[in-house]
Amino acid sequence: MPQLNPAPWFAILVFSWLVFLVILPTKVMNHIVPNEPTILDSEKHKTESWDWPWQ
Template sequence: MPQLNPNPWFAILMFSWIIFLTIIPTKILNHTAPNEPTPINEEQCKTESWDWPW
């Protein structure tokens, strides 16, 4: 049965995983977000306590 012969399929599997784990993540991580988040001062984030009505 030819599907049990691991010679070509194992090599294809290994090369595809090498591509997925090395080349593709570096290409994806090279892209940067167009709008970088700006830090917010701590004074702006302070909230006042709120008394519950019950």
């Protein structure tokens, strides 16, 4: 039975992992995000305590 011969399947496994781990991440990371996040104002918002009218 030829499907039990590990020689061609092992090579396919190694080359497919080589593609997944080396080639694809570099192609994916080279894409540019069209909407870069903008930096908001760095000043803190003034928060006031809320005094509840307990009676």
